[in-house]
Amino acid sequence: MKTALTIAGSDSSGGAGIQADLKTMTANGVYAMSAITALTAQNTTGVQGIFEVSPEFLKQQIDSVFTDIRPDAVKIGMVSSAGLIQAIAEKLKEYKAENIVVDPVMVATSGAKLISDDAIGTLKECLFPLATVLTPNIPEAKVLSDMDITTAEEMVEAAKKISETYHCAVLLKGGHQLNDANDLLYRDGGYRWFNGKRIDNPNTHGTGCTLSSAIASNLAKGYDLDTAVEQAKAYISGALAAMLDLGAGSGPMNHAFEFCGKGFAKEEA
Numbered sequence: 001m002k003t004a005l006t007i008a009g010s011d012s013s014g015g016a017g018i019q020a021d022l023k024t025m026t027a028n029g030v031y032a033m034s035a036i037t038a039l040t041a042q043n044t045t046g047v048q049g050i051f052e053v054s055p056e057f058l059k060q061q062i063d064s065v066f067t068d069i070r071p072d073a074v075k076i077g078m079v080s081s082a083g084l085i086q087a088i089a090e091k092l093k094e095y096k097a098e099n100i101v102v103d104p105v106m107v108a109t110s111g112a113k114l115i116s117d118d119a120i121g122t123l124k125e126c127l128f129p130l131a132t133v134l135t136p137n138i139p140e141a142k143v144l145s146d147m148d149i150t151t152a153e154e155m156v157e158a159a160k161k162i163s164e165t166y167h168c169a170v171l172l173k174g175g176h177q178l179n180d181a182n183d184l185l186y187r188d189g190g191y192r193w194f195n196g197k198r199i200d201n202p203n204t205h206g207t208g209c210t211l212s213s214a215i216a217s218n219l220a221k222g223y224d225l226d227t228a229v230e231q232a233k234a235y236i237s238g239a240l241a242a243m244l245d246l247g248a249g250s251g252p253m254n255h256a257f258e259f260c261g262k263g264f265a266k267e268e269a
């Protein structure tokens with residue numbers, strides 16, 4: 001069985017962060033492991049608290065994973081401070097990690113800030129150069145490209161700028177902000193649109209985490225980047241289309257939509 005590691009923050013409400021990643025990787029057929037950067041006290045309405053681990057303890061978790069079950073792909077999500085980012089970069093280089101998906105998480109769907117301003121510089125300097133693919137949403141891409149992005153043409157320009165600056169592929173997510181869930185993959189000087197049909201579902205908590213983990217799972221299984229993105233889009237569309245409706249705010253998706261009603265996932269006794 002192929003294996004994947006998520007290095008990210010825990011979401012107590014289970015829809016984003018580590019919990020979304022582990023569910024996504026499992027549903028996508030790879031063995032899922034985690035190294036936790038921070039605990040969040042969080043639900044669908046917001047983030048009530050953040051408790052970071054120390055860089056030393058994060059390194060210890062990464063050592064424990066790599067020295068025993070080597071991951072075929074690594075996904076990186078919420079990393080809120082410079083020391084943690086440096087710790088991850090050091091360990092990924094030491095273990096020559098491959099298939100690295102970096103989701104530059106800055107703000108939660110609920111609006112809460114998940115990274116300190118000084119850490120954004122460290123993210124660019126230490127982690128982006130290690131990435132196979134970066135997966136910013138539009139607000140994150142605005143910060144990273146220092147450009148305004150209001151049209152599809154500007155999405156191409158911004159993705160090109162980020163890709164050329166950090167020498168990695170960039171998947172710029174159209175998501176809820178701009179168009180019909182159309183994402184743009186810029187790599188090796190060229191680009192391709194991945195058009196998604198917008199699903200009329202207000203419950204989008206954790207969509208970014210889920211997409212990046214699905215891409216990492218597909219890379220772990222040996223698919224090329226284009227196919228990995230294509231299949232990840234199909235997975236997230238299925239999870240959104242299952243129309244789970246939990247919590248008072250923007251709720252989580254059903255990561256196990258393919259299993260529902262089957263085998264051990266039968267709902268009622």
Ligand SMILES: Nc1ncnc2c1ncn2[C@@H]1O[C@H](COP(=O)(O)OP(=O)(O)OP(=O)(O)O)[C@@H](O)[C@H]1O
Nearest residue numbers: 109137173174175176181198199206207208209211
């Ligand atoms: N309503 C929708 N219907 C179909 N696809 C969607 C919808 N909303 C988001 N997506 C898709 O979900 C994926 C994640 O994109 P999105 O822009 O939501 O990420 P994000 O803003 O980083 O997520 P998060 O809110 O978790 O931070 C993309 O592939 C996007 O196209």
Ligand SMILES: Cc1ncc(CO)c(N)n1
Nearest residue numbers: 009010011016017078108
């Ligand atoms: C822990 C965590 N990571 C990422 C996000 C972004 O959706 C979130 N809301 N919470």
